[in-house]
Amino acid sequence: MSVEIQNLYKYYGEQEAVSDVSFSVPDGQITAFLGPNGAGKSTTMKIITGYIPASSGEVKVCDLVVSTENLETQKKIGYLPEHNPLYDEMYVREYLEFVGGIYKLSDISSKVNDVIDRVGLGLEKHKKIGALSKGYKQRVGLAQAIIHDPQVLILDEPTSGLDPNQLVEIRSLIKNIGKEKTVILSTHIMQEVEAICDRIIIINRGKIVADKLIGEVKNLEDYFKELTKN
Numbered sequence: 001m002s003v004e005i006q007n008l009y010k011y012y013g014e015q016e017a018v019s020d021v022s023f024s025v026p027d028g029q030i031t032a033f034l035g036p037n038g039a040g041k042s043t044t045m046k047i048i049t050g051y052i053p054a055s056s057g058e059v060k061v062c063d064l065v066v067s068t069e070n071l072e073t074q075k076k077i078g079y080l081p082e083h084n085p086l087y088d089e090m091y092v093r094e095y096l097e098f099v100g101g102i103y104k105l106s107d108i109s110s111k112v113n114d115v116i117d118r119v120g121l122g123l124e125k126h127k128k129i130g131a132l133s134k135g136y137k138q139r140v141g142l143a144q145a146i147i148h149d150p151q152v153l154i155l156d157e158p159t160s161g162l163d164p165n166q167l168v169e170i171r172s173l174i175k176n177i178g179k180e181k182t183v184i185l186s187t188h189i190m191q192e193v194e195a196i197c198d199r200i201i202i203i204n205r206g207k208i209v210a211d212k213l214i215g216e217v218k219n220l221e222d223y224f225k226e227l228t229k230n
Contacts, residue, residue, distance in 0.1 A: 001060075002027050002152050002182035003048060008057035010043050010206075017043045019206040021057070025199075027151070030178035032193040032214075033186045035203040036228050041186045042082065044203065045154050048184070049079045062151050075103065078145030082156040082186075086140060088130030092121055095129060096143055103148040115143045119173060135166030142173060146181075153177060155185040159192060171196050190221045204228045 003025040010018040018040045025031050035041045046052045048059055050070040059066040061073045087095055093112060100108040116125050119139045124132060129140060138158060145153060159170050174183060175196045187193060193200060194214065202210040202224060209227045217223050 001025065002062055003184065004058075004060040005044075005048070006058045008044065008047065008059065009055045010040070010047060010052075011055045016206055018047070018054075021203070021206070021208055023201055023208060023211060025152075025182050025184060027182055028178070028180065029199060030175070030183040030185070030197045031199045031201060032197040033184050033201050033203065034193065034224060035186075039203045039228070040206040041203055042156055045079075045156055045184065045186065049077050049154055050074060051079070075148060076151050078148070078150040078153045080138075080141045080145045080153075080155045080158055082160065084137060084141040086129045086137060089128065091126060091128055092116075092132070092140055093125045095140065096147060099144045100147055105148060111147060115147045118146070119143045120169070133166075135162050135170065138162065138166070138170055139173075142170070142177075146177065151181060153181050153183045153185075155183065157187055158185055159187065159189065167192075190224065194220055202227050 001024040005024065006022050008018055008021040021044060033041055047054045048061065048066065050066045050073055053067060062076045064073045064076065066073045096112045096115060097108055100111055105111050116122055119142050121139050121143060124136050129137065155174065158174060159167050162170060171192060177183065197214055199213050200210065200217065201208060204227060
């Protein structure tokens with residue numbers, strides 16, 4: 001399994017944000033991690049990436065324990081947070097070379113060329129990030145997430161704020177990446193889940209309330225509303 005989570009808890013003071021969450025995701029599967037705002041989605045994703053610690057429980061990525069082997073697991077994970085923290089003053093190519101340097105990649109120039117081609121940034125690579133449209137900024141975010149060839153991709157609201165054409169392009173990109181990598185993505189857009197995901201996991205009030213293959217759910221929107229209503 002690429003990602004294994006066992007009995008995960010996260011407390012903020014007295015508040016239980018994540019409660020006894022357990023699931024695993026195999027290689028080459030695109031899994032939608034769904035839930036209303038405040039349900040514990042982003043918290044769980046940040047724990048998987050090692051960005052924040054769990055209160056208890058265990059997370060393994062590619063058989064490595066995240067809490068004790070954080071530096072090694074970070075090499076296995078690509079992460080696109082919901083609010084994509086890019087440096088607007090940097091040029092696209094310059095920024096990706098900077099990220100490649102953080103990961104201590106060999107032959108950075110070649111890897112940057114590959115990732116620019118892969119996410120369709122060829123015409124934008126000499127522009128400043130701040131001059132790009134939201135769709136192209138998301139491509140830069142995806143490029144930095146995959147530049148080190150991670151086995152696992154964690155994408156938090158990857159198509160948030162995109163126009164219909166950009167939506168189609170980014171979805172297609174994620175679907176292609178998902179053929180060879182494990183992808184966990186969160187989104188509020190049910191059509192997106194139906195278009196690109198193999199499986200859904202729904203979290204509500206910090207607990208897993210559903211875990212199904214996409215073909216097992218007839219009307220995802222109704223199913224989601226039923227499981228997450230107060």
